[in-house]
Amino acid sequence: MINRHLISALAILAAATPIAAHAQCASSTSAQTAPAVPVIHYKNTTIDGVKVFYREAGPVDGPVLLLLHGFPTSSHMFRNLMPLLADRYRVIAPDYPGYGQSDAPDHTKFAYTFANQADIIDKLVTRLGAQRYAMYVMDYGAPIGYRLALKHPERVSGLIVQNGNAYDEGLQSPFWDPIKVYWRDRSQNNRDALNGLVTLEITKFQYTDGMGDVARISPDNWVQDQALLDRPGNRDVQLDMLGDYGSNVPLYPQFQAFFRNHRPPTLIVWGKNDKIFPEAGAPPYLRDLPEAEMHILDSGHFALEDKLDVMAPLIRNFLDRKVCK
Incomplete structure (x- = not known):
């Protein structure tokens, strides 16, 4: 009889356990207010006869953060960051003509x-009513953003620099050697030598090389980017842009003068293992922006894919302190 009573008691206890756990979970959930989920809008507008796609989120009257992507990607690179900022900031991420959507x-x-x-992006942000904005610049986004700054220095409320160059030290990687040859001599042979830079092998390399944990990097990145690179005629688009990158180098002194003269609050978050824009390109910013906050990360070219959990709090904290005062 004792055994029967013991078995019955254990059965009642076992049956009650999930109920208690469920009650505890319900109590915990009800005691907290679930955060609002920001809505991302996907929009198009026509500028100079070209459809320009952009992602936008956040309060229309919030401080603006303009997100400028790199090569060979698009505003897709900011898909995970935007929701983490859009509760307070109006985030705008365009695709340049020839990229993304x-x-x-x-x-x-x-x-x-x-x-x-830069002219296209300038017309876009003007049309969207962004009279003042901070800029997140990466790769191609750096010279595009800095050209905007030269046009409208009074509009720039801050800079977030992630593997985006404005100094000669940042162009010493062997990656640039065949591109520099093409800058000097625009022959077809030198142009053809760059064809390998728009292949799947290099696209995947840009996402995976130097990353501490490749399992964090979604293969969707290089699959999507390569599908767009492989569109008829897009290789020539990319080779034109690679060839024209050299036009930014003579502007470096002007970019640097903007930094010195206007001293925008600046956060530098740089993947140190990047073989395209190596770590050497980051410290020179401090010559002209001595108050910049610099964080060198153990990551590669597309550091947001690897270190979003580190970068997002740094970015949010910086914006809250320096931009949204």
Whole structure:
């Protein structure tokens, strides 16, 4: 009889356990307010006859953060960061013509230059009513963003620099050697020598090389980017842009003068294992922006894919302190 009573008691206890656990979970959940989930809007507008795609989120009257992507990707690179900022900030992430979901006109009919790309983005943000903005600049986004700063220095409320160059020290990687040859001599042979830079092998390399944990990197990145690179005519778009990157180098002294003269609050978050824009490109910023906050991360070219958990709090803290006062 004692055994029967013991078995019955254990059965009652076992049956009660999940109920108690469920009650505890319900109590814990009800005691907290679930955070609002930001809504990302995917929009298009036509500028100079070209459809320009952009992602936008956050309060329309919030401080603006303009997110400027690198090569060979698009605003897709900011898909995970935007929701983490959009509760307070108006985040705008465009695709340049020739990239992502924007139109990619034939390269014989559209000037794929950094000057023209900056003009397009300038017209976009003006149309969207962004009279003042901080900029997250990465790779190609750096010279495009800094060209915007030269046009409208009074509009720049801050800079977040992630593997984006403005100094000669940042162009010493062997990656640039064949590109520099093409800058000096625009022969077809030198252009053809760059074809390998738009292949799947190199696209995947940009996402995986130097990353501490490749399992963090979604293969969707290089699959999507390569599908867009492989569109008919897009290789010429990319080779035109690679060739024109050299037009940014003579502007470096002007970019640096902007830093010195206007001293925008600046956060530098740099993947130190990047073989395209290596770590050597980061410290020179401190010559002209001595109050910049610099964090060198154990990551590669697309550090947001590897270190979002580290970068997002740094970015949010910086914006809250320096931009949204």
